[in-house]
Amino acid sequence: MLITDQQKADTIEDESLCSMPHLAKLRQNGAHFKRAYTSNAICSPARASLMTGLYPSRHGMVDCTHTVEPYRADYKEGLPMWSQQLAEQGYVGGYFGKWHVERSEQPMNFGFGRFVANGSAQYRQYREELGYRGKVFLDKKMVRHEGYKDRIFYGVLDEPQEASEPYFLYDQGIRFVKEMAEAERPWFTVISTLEPHDPFVVSKDYYALYEGKEIQLPENYRDDLSGKPGLYRRLRLVWNDVSDEDVRKATACYYASCSLIDDQIGRIVETLKETGQLENTYIVFTSDHGELLGAHGLFLKGVPAYEEVYRIPLVIAGPDVKPAVYDDVFVSIVDLAPTLCEWTGSAPLPGIDGHSLVPMLRGEPIERESFPWNEAYSEFHGQRFFYTQRLVWHGNYKYIFNGFDEDELYDLNRDPHELNNLTGDPAHAEVLKDMVKRMWRRVYRLGDYNMAHSDYGMFRFAPIGPDFEEHPFKLEGPVAQ
Structure with missing residues (x-):
């Protein structure tokens, strides 16, 4: 390696x-x-x-x-x-x-x-x-x-x-x-x-x-x-x-x-x-x-x-x-x-x-349109100054949840240099919601406890909240982690 x-x-x-x-x-x-x-x-x-x-x-x-x-x-x-x-x-x-x-x-x-x-x-x-x-x-x-x-x-x-x-x-x-x-x-x-x-x-x-x-x-x-x-x-x-x-x-x-x-x-x-x-x-x-x-x-x-x-x-x-x-x-x-x-x-x-x-x-066929090959995910926990971020890629789109400022959404096919943030574009409202849902599903899948427990009033600024559906993954909390 x-x-x-x-x-x-x-x-x-x-x-x-x-x-x-x-x-x-x-x-x-x-x-x-x-x-x-x-x-x-x-x-x-x-x-x-x-x-x-x-x-x-x-x-x-x-x-x-x-x-x-x-x-x-x-x-x-x-x-x-x-x-x-x-x-x-x-x-x-x-x-x-x-x-x-x-x-x-x-x-x-x-x-x-x-x-x-x-x-x-x-x-x-x-x-x-x-x-x-x-x-x-x-x-x-x-x-x-x-x-x-x-x-x-x-x-x-x-x-x-x-x-x-x-x-x-x-x-x-x-x-x-x-x-x-x-x-x-x-x-x-x-x-x-x-x-x-x-x-x-x-x-x-x-x-x-x-x-x-x-x-x-x-x-x-x-x-x-x-x-x-x-x-x-x-x-x-x-x-x-x-x-x-x-x-x-x-x-x-x-x-x-x-x-x-x-x-x-x-x-x-x-x-x-x-x-x-x-x-x-x-x-x-x-x-x-x-x-x-x-x-x-x-x-x-x-x-x-x-x-x-x-x-x-x-x-x-x-x-x-x-x-x-x-x-x-x-x-x-x-x-x-x-x-x-x-x-x-x-x-x-x-x-x-x-x-x-x-x-x-080995060249074996895979389901390209199915999880996990149809999306990517990353976490950022802030370096010294606590800049919380979560990132999701799916299809042409990339979504960045910014816990310190406005979020970002880019169409990487039309905008490969990430110049135009689409989060405020009404034409992309449904795409934005879909990407945010994908983030929350990853949060639950990983047991990302702090992110999932963000229903308190000071944290309710994501385009859609974490509990938009019944998640199959159980959050066990910081001690169990």
């Missing part, structure tokens, strides 16, 4: 200026899911969903491990992960890179026999042995605001790819794969890079791939955000001092970071070939969430609930995987855990929210 952090789904598509040729080969020989969605717009909730097959309201890690106290977000004790199921089946696991799933920061507690973290002492020593102690910037842009610490927006480093952390982490993974081949042991590994997460910093050789190329600003870059939550407009002010040229340079650095990772993917695929393991190894490439990268004049990820953040890259290749492009099926990051368990003959995770993709990957 190859995981990036904060990578937009469209960076791996043919129309993109971003160059990832090694991943393109995997796409051609595997399954590419174009409507794959994360469960949450930030790292820890999404990563815990990937490992457990559960939505954040069920696994408890509703915010990032380093940003809030445990009373705000904590992984529920005793929940198993797919890695533990594989370990019990006899597989040897290695984890190399960013974990950020739960607070112990110890994947070895969850079925992995070997672990090297990102930002580790091993990596610092490795850089020093190459002759790199600090970082020398050839170019960089700082974002400054009174009373806040200055932050790097983008930067170009005077160092080769070998000094980068992705190169180092893939080295660890390659070493593990070679050792497992010699030992003739069944194995699984996760290589998880921080890149292309902000700040968008990359080595000069990869930046050179995009320097001088005509990088277009996003189609929705000039969106004035009218008819949308006021918070979005406040967030846009953060980037007032960023010029169009800065946006193009930041995009070049971001794409360059993706290209750096792609070369590492090429290295590990070549290792699988050399060790005779490529034909019996499944490869999953994905990201925890996306990146705005100038969409609507915004950057990073979080409360602005746009496609650039929630749609994630997902490519799966390996034995028995029928090459296909799925652009009419909704899948989720929570579907990966049951898929891995079924593939390996491991015990299924009990009571999870995800559904195995194995039948689809």
Whole structure:
């Protein structure tokens, strides 16, 4: 499993200026899911969903491990992960890179026999042995605001790819794969890079791939955000001092970071070939969430609930995987855990929210118009400032329940750049109600207790309430959860 952090789904598509040729080969020989969605717009909730097959309201890690106290977000004790199921089946696991799933920061507690973290002492020593102690910037842009610490927006480093952390982490993974081949042991590994997460910093050789190329600003870059939550407009002010040229340079650095990772993917695929393991190894490439990268004049990820953040890259290749492009099926990051368990003959995770993709990957027919493949769902529990959101996708439409401002409804076929909020359009009143009903059904299905118990006067502002029908799922309350 190859995981990036904060990578937009469209960076791996043919129309993109971003160059990832090694991943393109995997796409051609595997399954590419174009409507794959994360469960949450930030790292820890999404990563815990990937490992457990559960939505954040069920696994408890509703915010990032380093940003809030445990009373705000904590992984529920005793929940198993797919890695533990594989370990019990006899597989040897290695984890190399960013974990950020739960607070112990110890994947070895969850079925992995070997672990090297990102930002580790091993990596610092490795850089020093190459002759790199600090970082020398050839170019960089700082974002400054009174009373806040200055932050790097983008930067170009005077160092080769070998000094980068992705190169180092893939080295660890390659070493593990070679050792497992010699030992003739069944194995699984996760290589998880921080890149292309902000700040968008990359080595000069990869930046050179995009320097001088005509990088277009996003189609929705000039969106004035009218008819949308006021918070979005406040967030846009953060980037007032960023010029169009800065946006193009930041995009070049971001794409360059993706290209750096792609070369590492090429290295590990070549290792699988050399060790005779490529034909019996499944490869999953994905990201925890996306990146705005100038969409609507915004950057990073979080409360602005746009496609650039929630749609994630997902490519799966390996034995028995029928090459296909799925652009009419909704899948989720929570579907990966049951898929891995079924593939390996491991015990299924009990009571999870995800559904195995194995039948689809084998080319077996599925009911595209039926649950769960006919809709997607995500939760957002607010980061530090408690911005409650729930999102539903069905057909052409996307609905965002905003617990802090007006809701949003978009027709993604007619308005792929999400410029026109349709919640106030009488012609879409019935569509809006249908989407809200779908949200409430998910709320009950997941046992999302706080959302379902919102009939008090201060919370009765959804277009239709949660108890519009008798739900088949019983809410057991916070203690039972």
